[in-house]
Amino acid sequence: MNKKLLAAASIPLFMCSCGAEADGQAEERESYIAVYQEYTESAATTAETTSETTALVTFEPLTTEGDESYLSDILILGDGECGTAVSCGLLTEETVISVDGARASDILDCERDGKKIRDIVKESDKSYIYLLFSEREYLDGASSERYGEEIFELGVELREICPESMVLPLSILPFSDDNSPQGDVEEYNDSLHVWVRSSPDEYFIYSDISHVVGEDGALFDEYTDENGRISPDGWNEIITYMETDRFFNDMRESGSSYDGLTADRGEYTVTEGKVAYLTFDDGPSKYTPQILEILRENNIKATFFITGWCTEGKENILRQVADEGHTVGLHSWSHDYDEIYESTDSWLEDFARVYRKVYAVTGQKPWCFRFPGGSYNNYNRDTADDIIAEMESRGFAFYDWNSATQDASTSATYDSCMEHIRESINADHEVVLMHDSLEITPEYLQDVIDYIRGEGYSFETLDNADEVKF
Secondary structure: OOOOOOOOOOOOOOOOOOOOOOOOOOOOHHHHHHHHHHHHHOOOOOOOOOOOOOOOOOOOOOOOOOOOOHHHHEEEEEOOOOOHHHHOOOOOOOOEEEOOOOOOOOHHHOEEOOEEHHHHHHHHOOOEEEEEOOOHHHHHHOOHHHHHHHHHHHHHHHHHHOOOOEEEEEOOOOEOOOOOOOOHHHHHHHHHHHHHHOOOOOOEOOEOOHHHHEEOOEEOHHHEOOOOOEOHHHHHHHHHHHHHHOHHHHHHHHOOOOOOOOOOOOOOOOOOOOEEEEEEEEEOOOOHHHHHHHHHHOOOOOEEEEOHHHHOOOHHHHHHHHHOOOEEEEOOOOOOHHHHOOOHHHHHHHHHHHHHHHHHHHOOOOOEEOOOOOOOOOOOOOOHHHHHHHHHHOOOEEOOOOEEOOOOOOOOOHHHHHHHHHHHOOOOEEEEEEEOOOOOHHHHHHHHHHHHHHOOOEEOOHHHOOOOOO
16 A cells, blocks of 8 residues: 655644735735734634535445445544444444543553454554544543643554554544533643644644534534434534545655646636626634625625635634635635745645645635735745746636735724725726735625625626736
């Protein structure tokens, strides 16, 4: 088995710049620091809204020995909670190793059929090892700090035992409302996330599944059985997430995270007349649900250019963006100008990571993107042409903008944003740059919509727009 697993670098803990002026001259990065201030406030953020989750596929139970599907290349290791995936018939005992009441600190020394689990895991030769410890007894017997530390230590040991396998600790399965006070699960998941993030090992990655089957520590009703435990439908959602999060299995034989990464936009027709395309960069954030509500009330579909690291803990908001019919584009993973514009390879590595994340959460394969700072800026003078040529050869389309509120400036106010939009709206087709990462955006958005509509424009997504470039 060729196991050239792909790198998924640790979450960058820095603050990045956002937009650039339409003439391509980037403002100093320091003027945009406030845009990312939110991220430093907490290691993890609880999403404020959710949408109904819909399985992308429905999995047949894995019962055939030698099955070549991706399910045969995973191993789920944990306590009795993960054993319910076997009892409901979706996975087999060869794919799940569960021990009732086990802790991460002792499970490898437990036995199954007279054999140490440590040896079973080593001989399993799986590419992906998921860790899931969610039993209430564990949480009652260990502090959140100790919980995260024990799973971290188990993951480190597994990477030594199985150096060609990726190890992915899963967030705690939510409980039913009756069994979990709000915030109980979040505390433990925060600790686990921080511990795993502290590792430089790019094959040791925290995987948050809470947005798939629950919120605020409680299972969605449709994923709860009569005993308050995860139901077969809930497990199907989790398995769906695992599959979509690892679509790059198809590319790992090449040894590169971006070989084979292409887009197919398909045919489109540009609407005649005055059309405005509202676009939002740097999300999702805690302000995105407010923006979605305003768009919904106005019956407007927009385009959201997603920044990868911003999705951590806000996957359900990203899914809501897609589920409500908005176009999802990409805006890099890190938004770090020095890193992404260093070379074409640096750009592609970063781009592939945000592509994988968006596909994993939404089931959509994005075809459009926006360069941080615009296609030509002070940071990519030596590499822009090569990067653009590479992306276009892969079928991706990029969009700059010809109208903006300038909301990313630290001096932005409601009045200044409205003044900028009035001054910049003058073409038949206007691609309007805004940011859903900012508190000010939902404050001015309705009035911006009213003004643009009053100027005779209709609203569409970029699906029906020619590219707008500097």
